[in-house]
Amino acid sequence: DGGITQSPKYLFRKEGQNVTLSCEQNLNHDAMYWYRQDPGQGLRLIYYSQIVNDFQKGDIAEGYSVSREKKESFPLTVTSAQKNPTAFYLCASSGGPGQINQPQHFGDGTRLSIL
Amino acid sequence: AQSVTQLGSHVSVSEGALVLLRCNYSSSVPPYLFWYVQYPNQGLQLLLKYTSAATLVKGINGFEAEFKKSETSFHLTKPSAHMSDAAEYFCAVSDERGSYIPTFGRGTSLIVHP
Numbered sequence: 667d668g669g670i671t672q673s674p675k676y677l678f679r680k681e682g683q684n685v686t687l688s689c690e691q692n693l694n695h696d697a698m699y700w701y702r703q704d705p706g707q708g709l710r711l712i713y714y715s716q717i718v719n720d721f722q723k724g725d726i727a728e729g730y731s732v733s734r735e736k737k738e739s740f741p742l743t744v745t746s747a748q749k750n751p752t753a754f755y756l757c758a759s760s761g762g763p764g765q766i767n768q769p770q771h772f773g774d775g776t777r778l779s780i781l
Numbered sequence: 782a783q784s785v786t787q788l789g790s791h792v793s794v795s796e797g798a799l800v801l802l803r804c805n806y807s808s809s810v811p812p813y814l815f816w817y818v819q820y821p822n823q824g825l826q827l828l829l830k831y832t833s834a835a836t837l838v839k840g841i842n843g844f845e846a847e848f849k850k851s852e853t854s855f856h857l858t859k860p861s862a863h864m865s866d867a868a869e870y871f872c873a874v875s876d877e878r879g880s881y882i883p884t885f886g887r888g889t890s891l892i893v894h895p
Contacts, residue, residue, distance in 0.1 A: 670824075672824075699882075701885075706790060706887060706888075707887060708871065708885045708886055708887035708888050709825075709871070709885040711882065714882060724882075756824055756825070758824075758825075767813045767830070767832040767833075769815050769817075769827045769830050770825075770827075770883060771827075772817075772824030772825045772826070773824050774822075774823050774824045775822065775823065775824055777822070
């Protein structure tokens with residue numbers, strides 16, 4: 667079955683530590699996205715990538731970094747510069763350029779908490 | 782810039798009653814519109830999408846939505862609520878000017894009473 671796999675499901679971060687959230691898709695989608703979800707605030711875009719080796723900042727990129735070395739993978743690093751990282755993080759993918767009206771597919775999320 | 786407003790952070794209905802979740806959008810060009818559902822501790826699943834074909838869109842689980850350009854609305858309805866419909870619902874819009882990156886509303890939590 668095609669889909670998006672996020673790991674781990676739960677993650678804990680110590681002060682001053684960087685942590686990396688994994689996102690892998692086997693849908694052959696060009697575009698991938700990272701969202702942060704906080705209660706009552708909906709989904710806020712952190713970073714997105716529409717093609718391998720290229721990515722763009724979203725609305726709340728400060729304190730986060732990404733890479734897109736392979737089409738299937740789009741890991742998100744939450745750095746120590748992100749002072750309030752506790753949230754639910756969602757990864758999504760979509761067809762990308764040429765498939766503009768296609769909806770996004772989502773992973774099941776990673777819940778990050780501060781120790 | 783595109784935007785989405787979902788009226789009501791919580792909507793409460795009785796089982797068997799009509800479900801109406803409101804979504805208004807702002808877009809200066811023809812939009813693509815989506816409704817997603819999220820169950821606790823899970824990702825979002827697509828319920829239905831509007832992509833400039835029929836204005837009345839039917840989705841999964843008995844949900845449907847009507848695109849009304851004059852009202853810039855895309856409200857989600859279901860004739861009869863089931864307990865299993867209790868979840869968070871998100872409306873999203875994308876368009877050419879936003880590079881087709883979707884913008885999401887803040888979500889509406891649907892509560893279904895027995």
